[in-house]
Amino acid sequence: MGASIIPIAAAVRTTCPYCGVGCGVKATPMADGALIEGDPDHMASRGRLCVKGSALGETLGLDGRLLRPAIREGGHLRDAGWDEAIGTVASRFAAIIAEHGPDAVAMYVSGQLLTEDYYVANKFMKGYVGSANIDTNSRLCMSSSVAGHKRAFGEDLVPGCYEDFELADMIVLVGSNTAWCHPTLFQRITRAKELRPSLRIVAIDPRRTATCELADLHLPVKAGTDVWLFNGLLSYLARHGAANEAFVAAHTAGLDAALLEADGCADIDVVARTCGIDPRKLLEFYEAFAATGKVVTAFSQGVNQSSAGTDKVNSIINCHLLTGRIGQPGMGPFSLTGQPNAMGGREVGGLANMLAAHLELDQPAHREAVRGFWDAPRIADKPGLKAVDLFRAIEAGTVKAVWIMATNPVVSLPDADQVKRALARCELVVVSDVSGATDTAAFGHVLLPALGWGEKDGTVTNSERCISRQRGFLPSPGEARADWEAICQVAQRMGFQGFDYEGAHEIFDEHARLSAWKSSEAELARAFRLDGLVGMGREAYDALEPVQWPVLRGREGTPRLFGDGRFSHPGGKARFVTTAPRAPVHKTGGEFPLALNTGRLRDQWHTMTRTGKSPRLAGHSPEPFVDLHPHDALLAGVKEGELARVSSRWGAVVARVAHSGGIARGAAFVPIHWNGQTASDARVGAVVNPEVDPVSGEPEFKHTPVRVEPFGVAWHGFVLSRDELDLEAVANWTRVCGAGFVRYELAGREAVTPERARALLRATEESEWIEYEDKTEGMLRCALLVDGRLQACLFMARRPDLPSRAWLGSLFAEGVLSVKDRATLLAGRAPAQGADPGPTVCSCFGVGRNTICKAIAEHGLTDAAGVTACVRAGGNCGSCLPEIRQLLVVVRESLSVAH
Incomplete structure (x- = not known):
């Protein structure tokens, strides 16, 4: 827009x-x-x-938005008023609870919710319904960090702040493609490295990602072996005099048991062999860590999303506790949160095994304190079902109603086809979302239109504990309402008191007051405190500046925790956690020889319901792909650029084969983003195994045994069209948002004749039709013009190497096509004086690969700064800089060969 x-x-x-x-x-x-x-x-x-x-x-456009409540009857949705929709949800929830008990209902929510939404949802379920069956998609990305923090520190606390990345002398990035997944923080790291080249960057990741381009050292560990590596580091630090003995003695407990286990990883050669890395590089890392006082170890999904995720987190924290590198500027373990409000959700007890305000569900005094504060009729007295188990219980029929908010589990959960089966069997599925056309909404019996970003109002908490306001600046569209309002209305209709808020500011004040409630009592003491934010009215809330909790007085935040050596465990000491190395539960081999890793792309987010609307974001990676080592591709009988099926014992996807050069033999990588609306067969969640960490319940997204095999088709093609088309009969398709058009990447088994092409593109007698067909080569090229403007075009051939979409797409911005454009249209090549920019590299400024390569060659550019000065690429977010640096090398090498 x-x-x-x-x-x-x-x-x-x-x-x-x-x-x-x-x-x-x-x-x-x-x-x-x-x-x-x-x-x-x-x-x-x-x-x-x-x-x-x-x-x-x-x-921000309203295309695809759910704008009014809807109720499904007889398999068909019909519009409904809010009163009827709320009444339906409330009455059916109440009836199921009355017949089957409170644990027969559940909520599944999201880190996309604001803290105020999250707070009300947890109050409703845990304090009034009386069940802890409320979990969140944060279970899928951050719950191992939560569990690791609680085991080590006694509370879910991230001790540092972003400034520490600039003050550190060494930054270790573990399982984090920071350049793509946390780009602005990566910019700060990059800038710090430029100002102080002695700052040492270590990247620990099975793939050579864009982040590794900045690193002084890349350790390509075998997936699932992080505990071996960090246990080895712990043992090395202890044996080489790097322990801070005074800190350990005064402020920690449990070292002896942790070291006894870690000493099993004392042999560097054995650890290196287990992790699949060069022992010299491993020793280099150990020596550098031991010799550097200011070390920040940042970790993300590569650590968390594992059946041993919690142990991985604690193995990292153990090394910082042993050296006392925590709580001071420029040092500490740092969990990089996946979602905008994953931490805010944890503050209010968003996970099924937590209570609000960092109080513990398994502590009777904590439960009674929360129940008393809420004046609730009851309180959940046992943990609820974690995400994977929740949907298993829905399929089994023990959970009979679920309310899903701001998330798309049919795409995002592991073993996602099981989620489809579960929702298909569920008596009542309520879906609150901005979109009515998601894979999950297709199973909804009641759809409730929610406010989206730019419309809703509340707070979020980021990775450094910073509470920020999300403020609305657009009018509420249609009949959409805030999620907290919908929950409150259902609660009131069910007869519950305490849900009559005048606005989000009142919910936040209640949240802040609960954080301070009886906090001086020893058994309820915790670091999460918002005392200084208590009592804010609407005006003060609206003016709230970003602030890091704890906020104890005068709205002054706290950048770092544990500087005084006091932790949240009874007695104030941190705890070393014994972490026994163990391999992923499901092994590769035989029928499934490759280990599938999944993750994010640079320009997309989650299941694309928001980013999929942006033409700018579609250009960099427009299709699902499977990244393979060329040797594995050869063994599987697949070629780069062709389609392949990636299968596990749980499901399959179809994706185009790619060779990034950054993936090891025996591994495969597929992005997570495509859904049923953007691709015919690319929900990678259907492939991922549902094994979870026994402590955190977080699934194993980084290691699923798979096989790759050819996906045979007779032709490849693409369509660019101003209108949406029906392509369900095509063997494989991907839908991409363009500027003024929709792009479809296609592959099929039945020949497309000119007659079928005319029907597909909806040609009429009034429209102008031009075509070129070469039956010998299996080539067909067609274009439909209306009033001289390009309406749609189709290109297909037996081979996947088709004309540039970038130049053809630019013709949709033209008025009446010139004679020259018409002459070259079916050739798929830009006129001689024009230029095909090539695939997008810099999405911020829309700069293509060909444009960058041409500038490098013609101007003799030698660094990324020169490219930015010449064509602007890399001049905004910097996410494309690693790719630009790679192009600099490629062009220089090609020029040297040419000469």
Whole structure:
């Protein structure tokens, strides 16, 4: 969506809805959307935005929005008023509870919710329904960190702040493609490295990702072997005099048992062999860690998303506790949160095994304190079902009603086809979402239209414990309402008191007061405190500046925790946790020889319901792909650029084979983002195994045994069209959002004749049709023009190497096509004086690979700064800089060969 030149209201300071960095945004409402800029006054980002944040203005349209409640009857949805929809949810929830008990109902929520939504949802379920069957998609990304923090520190606490990355002398990035998944934080790291080249960067990741391009050392560990590596480091530190004995003696417990286990990894050669890395590089890492006082070890999904995720987290924390590198500037373990409010959800007890305000569900005094504060009729007295178990219970029929909010589990959960079976059997599925066309909404009996980013109002908490306001700057569309309002209305209809809030500010005040409730009592003491934010009215809440908790007085935040050596365990000591190395539960071999790793792409988010609307974000990675080592591709009989089926014992996807050069033999990588609306067969969650960490319940997204085999088709092709097309009969398709058109990548088994092409593109007698067919080569090229403007075009051939989509796509911005454009249209090549920019590299400025390579060659560019100065690429979010550096090498090598 473009933005008009003249603003219709003043800029509003808000917070980005994507990753856990929590960047500040300045949004200026325009007549046709919003102008999006970084907020220079926000402490987390200092005016920076990544390409996804910069493109937020393109995602605000109402196409595909759920704008009014709907109820499914006889397999068909019909519009309903809010009163009927709320009454249906409340009465059916109440009836199921009355007949089967409170544990027969559940909620499954999301890190996309605001803290106020999360708070009300947990109060409703745990305090009034009386069941802890409320879990969140944060279970899928951050629950191992939560469990690791609680075991080590006594509370779910991230001790450091982003400034520590700039103050450190060594940064270890473990299982984190920071360059793509937390881009603005990576910019800060990059800038710190430029100002201080002695800053040492170590990347520990099975893949050679964009992040590794900045690293001084890359350790490509075999998936699942992190505990071996960090147990080995712990043993090395203890044996080489790197322990801070005074700190350990005064402020920790449990070292002897942890060291006894870690000493089983004392042999560097054995650890290196187990981890699949060069022993010299492993020793280099151990020596550097031991010799460097200011070390930050940041970890993300590569650590968390494992059946041993919690132990991986604790093996990292153990090394920092042994050396006393925690609580001081420039040092500490640092969990990089996946979602914008994964931490805010944890503050209010968003997981099924937690209570609000960091109180413990298994502690009677804590339960009674929360029940008393809420004046609730009951309180959940046992943990609820974690995400994977919850949907198993739904399929088994023990959970008979589920309310799903702001998440798409049919795409995102492991063994996702099981989720489909579960929802198909469920008596009542309520879906609150901004979109009515998600894979999950297709199973909803009641659909409730929710406010989206730019419309809703509340707070989020980022990875460094910074509470920020998300402020609305757009009107509420249709009949959409805040999620907390929908929950409150259902609660009131069920006869529950305590849900009569006048606004989000009242919910936040109750949340802050609960954090301070009896906090001076020893058995309820915890670090999470918002005392200084208690009592804010609407005006003060609206003006709230970003602040890091705990906030004990005067709205002054706390950048770092544990500086005094006191932790949240009874007695105030941190605990070393014994972490026994163990391999992933499901082994590769035989029928499934490859280990599948899944993860995010640079320019997309979750299941694409937001980012999929932006043409700018679609250009970099427009299709699902499977990244393979060329040797494995050869063994599987698949070729780069062709389609392949990736199968496990749980399901399968179809993706195009790619060779990034960054993946080891025996491994495969498939992105997580495609859903049933954007691709015919690419929900990778259906492939992922449902094994979970026994402590955290987090699934094993990084290691699923799979096989890869050819997906045979007779032809490959693509369509660009101003209108949506029906392609269900095609063997494989991907839908991509373009600027003024929709792009479909296709592959089929039945020949497409010119007659079928005319029907597909909806040609009429009034439209102009041009075509070129070569039956010998199996080639067909067609174009449909209406009033001289390009309406649609189709290109197909037996081979997948088809004409450039970028240049053809640019013709949709033209008026009446020129004679020259018509002459070259079916050739798929730009006119001689024009230029095909090639595949997108820099999404911020729309700069293609060909443009960058040409600039490098013609101007003799030698570094990324030169490329930025010449063609702007890399000049905004910096996510494309690793790719630009690779192109610099490729072009220089090609020029040297040519000469």
